[in-house]
Amino acid sequence: xxxxxxxxxxxxxxxxxxxxxxxxxxxxxxxxxxxxxxxxxxxxxxxxxxxxxxxxxxxxxxxxxxxxxxxxxxxxxxxxxxxxxxxxxxxxxxxxxxxxxxxxxxxxxxxxxxxxxxxxxxxxxxxxxxxxxxxxxxxxxxxxxxxxxxxxxxxxxxxxxxxxxxxxxxxxxxxxxxxxxxxxxxxxxxxxxxxxxxxxxxxxxxxxxxxxxxxxxxxxxxxxxxxxxxxxxxxxxxxxxxxxxxxxxxxxxxxxxxxxxxxxxxxxxxxxxxxxxxxxxxxxxxxxxxxxxxxxxxxxxxxxxxxxxxxxxxxxxxxxxxxxxxxxxxxxxxxxxxxxxxxxxxxxxxxxxxxxxxxxxxxxxxxxxxxx
Amino acid sequence: xxxxxxxxxxxxxxxxxxxxxxxxxxxxxxxxxxxxxxxxxxxxxxxxxxxxxxxxxxxxxxxxxxxxxxxxxxxxxxxxxxxxxxxxxxxxxxxxxxxxxxxxxxxxxxxxxxxxxxxxxxxxxxxxxxxxxxxxxxxxxxxxxxxxxxxxxxxxxxxxxxxxxxxxxxxxxxxxxxxxxxxxxxxxxxxxxxxxxxxxxxxxxxxxxxxxxxxxxxxxxxxxxxxxxxxxxxxxxxxxxxxxxxxxxxxxxxxxxxxxxxxxxxxxxxxxxxxxx
Ligand SMILES: Nc1ncnc2c1ncn2[C@@H]1O[C@H](COP(=O)(O)OP(=O)(O)OP(=O)(O)O)[C@@H](O)[C@H]1O
Ligand SMILES: [Mg+2]
Numbered sequence: 258x259x260x261x262x263x264x265x266x267x268x269x270x271x272x273x274x275x276x277x278x279x280x281x282x283x284x285x286x287x288x289x290x291x292x293x294x295x296x297x298x299x300x301x302x303x304x305x306x307x308x309x310x311x312x313x314x315x316x317x318x319x320x321x322x323x324x325x326x327x328x329x330x331x332x333x334x335x336x337x338x339x340x341x342x343x344x345x346x347x348x349x350x351x352x353x354x355x356x357x358x359x360x361x362x363x364x365x366x367x368x369x370x371x372x373x374x375x376x377x378x379x380x381x382x383x384x385x386x387x388x389x390x391x392x393x394x395x396x397x398x399x400x401x402x403x404x405x406x407x408x409x410x411x412x413x414x415x416x417x418x419x420x421x422x423x424x425x426x427x428x429x430x431x432x433x434x435x436x437x438x439x440x441x442x443x444x445x446x447x448x449x450x451x452x453x454x455x456x457x458x459x460x461x462x463x464x465x466x467x468x469x470x471x472x473x474x475x476x477x478x479x480x481x482x483x484x485x486x487x488x489x490x491x492x493x494x495x496x497x498x499x500x501x502x503x504x505x506x507x508x509x510x511x512x513x514x515x516x517x518x519x520x521x522x523x524x525x526x527x528x529x530x531x532x533x534x535x536x537x538x539x540x541x542x543x544x545x546x547x548x549x550x551x552x553x554x555x556x557x558x559x560x561x562x563x564x565x566x567x568x569x570x571x572x573x574x575x576x577x578x579x580x581x582x583x584x585x586x587x588x589x590x591x592x593x594x595x596x597x598x599x600x601x602x603x604x605x606x607x608x609x610x611x612x613x614x615x616x617x618x619x620x621x622x623x624x625x626x627x628x629x
Numbered sequence: 630x631x632x633x634x635x636x637x638x639x640x641x642x643x644x645x646x647x648x649x650x651x652x653x654x655x656x657x658x659x660x661x662x663x664x665x666x667x668x669x670x671x672x673x674x675x676x677x678x679x680x681x682x683x684x685x686x687x688x689x690x691x692x693x694x695x696x697x698x699x700x701x702x703x704x705x706x707x708x709x710x711x712x713x714x715x716x717x718x719x720x721x722x723x724x725x726x727x728x729x730x731x732x733x734x735x736x737x738x739x740x741x742x743x744x745x746x747x748x749x750x751x752x753x754x755x756x757x758x759x760x761x762x763x764x765x766x767x768x769x770x771x772x773x774x775x776x777x778x779x780x781x782x783x784x785x786x787x788x789x790x791x792x793x794x795x796x797x798x799x800x801x802x803x804x805x806x807x808x809x810x811x812x813x814x815x816x817x818x819x820x821x822x823x824x825x826x827x828x829x830x831x832x833x834x835x836x837x838x839x840x841x842x843x844x845x846x847x848x849x850x851x852x853x854x855x856x857x858x859x860x861x862x863x864x865x866x867x868x869x870x871x872x873x874x875x876x877x878x879x880x881x882x883x884x885x886x887x888x889x890x891x892x893x894x895x896x897x898x899x900x901x902x903x904x905x906x
Binding site for chain 2: 259486490497498500503504505506507508512
């Protein structure tokens with residue numbers, strides 16, 4: 258079957274194996290190793306890893322469109338944030354009458370704004386299934402409309418990158434406004450539980466970390482399946498020679514739209530897993546800088562490999578955690594320096610280095626196969 | 630709501646997308662018929678009152694000095710450029726001026742561009758796979774699997790173009806001549822009725838040229854082929870009928886000997902070489 262195809266690939270097996278091993282290791286070090294032990298992984302760190310994994314999924318989504326389709330989206334933060342808001346709305350509704358104002362239905366900020374009733378677009382978010390569908394549907398719908406307009410008029414290259422920036426910037430401004438009904442500046446926060454589990458408990462944090470790992474695995478396999486299909490080859494063809502691809506009969510804009518929407522949905526899923534782990538979603542996730550940062554993760558990790566995006570996202574965000582702890586002001590400089598160093602010394606990113614070593618080993622194996 | 634509806638129908642099957650249902654009608658002779666076609670770019674007439682007919686199964690060579698409008702003519706046939714006036718028909722049934730590029734391609738007009746463009750990151754085999762006649766809508770492409778006949782067709786084309794040995798190599802590493810053949814191979818995968826080939830032997834070695842000549846003459850009869858070429862030796866080796874374009878219209882037409890002895894043709898080519906000198 259189409260979706261199981263990636264499981265036959267060495268690189269996917271390796272990726273899933275490493276991911277599973279890492280998840281198991283973190284779980285064991287958290288649960289089995291006693292708290293005082295130097296190898297113990299505390300709940301805070303588990304939570305941090307969960308956050309990295311959601312960023313990794315976001316990076317995979319960006320690599321799908323940038324690496325394979327050649328669309329440099331500088332607005333994927335918007336899809337991530339929309340997924341996050343959909344999840345945030347569910348979590349807000351879960352608070353129920355436990356808010357500061359004790360209103361049975363309205364979130365605190367609405368009571369504060371003297372709103373009488375829930376706006377129509379908040380309906381249904383008290384139901385988990387509905388909210389989880391919206392996590393995919395909201396970013397997907399935005400990507401569909403935006404992509405439809407952009408690809409139909411054959412906007413590509415730098416122009417597309419610029420309008421994706423404009424898109425996320427416009428959404429940021431919109432979400433800043435209190436009247437939008439998404440908590441304005443403060444966003445959505447003070448969450449209490451998810452699916453009945455207390456968000457502040459260690460067990461829930463571990464559960465969210467594992468769920469994010471599973472989502473990353475699923476997202477990775479879906480992307481691999483797409484990339485490994487004939488459609489994936491059409492994408493690469495579009496990336497390298499769009500006019501030619503159109504010419505041999507593919508409606509390029511439809512392929513672009515399809516992949517763009519899938520990517521936006523994955524970004525939304527990443528956002529939805531991110532929000533309960535950090536406990537807040539606010540308009541800063543829409544900021545253009547964030548979207549650019551995502552692209553840097555992918556560039557650092559290595560484009561058009563998918564696993565490179567994962568490596569890049571985790572490495573950069575780990576570095577960011579370390580740096581902002583030691584010298585918060587130096588982070589942007591460090592990021593810039595890393596980017597420059599990698600572009601100069603590892604033009605294909607960290608993954609390029611790995612692939613190179615692999616290929617050499619495989620070529621050796623091939624050579625042995627040929628000689629009896 | 631209607632917007633959403635039309636969006637959801639993005640992948641609906643259009644009648645013209647189904648090749649079997651639109652046989653090109655060539656009962657009345659020509660497969661390509663152009664009449665009084667004119668195109669101007671900012672007032673400059675790149676094609677000027679051009680009329681041209683190509684018969685089914687014919688191998689036609691088009692020659693002409695630089696800027697004569699040869700490439701522009703192909704742009705018009707393939708729907709890339711819209712003429713200001715004139716008629717362009719494929720068989721007697723299809724008015725090409727009402728169709729867009731993918732529709733025309735699906736209908737059975739294949740084009741090899743002047744500059745070879747193969748998909749460099751994909752293997753030779755994959756290049757042919759993408760070019761193959763198939764359901765090219767999004768979801769069928771996502772779920773597509775290569776069946777027996779498709780593999781056979783690819784193997785067949787690999788043999789015809791002499792690229793069987795290279796099937797697994799990325800197209801980017803092929804030599805210039807091999808890329809040209811791959812491109813012709815990609816056209817053949819679509820089983821075109823009409824093949825437009827722009828300067829196939831530019832930059833080829835003598836040997837590669839010979840192979841290309843074999844390839845093209847082997848195709849004629851099964852499909853119609855229009856070749857634009859500057860290399861006179863090559864044209865002589867393959868052509869039965871030659872059309873000379875000059876300043877956007879037909880200057881002369883006939884066998885190679887006829888056109889080479891045509892005083893107007895001599896004047897145009899001599900005039901050019903004098904300018905160059
Ligand atoms: N898109 C365009 N805009 C403006 N002028 C154009 C355009 N396309 C072609 N032309 C002009 O039209 C004329 C015919 O060009 P065309 O490329 O068809 O010539 P050609 O016969 O293919 O020449 P060559 O042998 O050099 O390939 C040239 O003078 C060219 O500059
Ligand atoms: Mg030309």
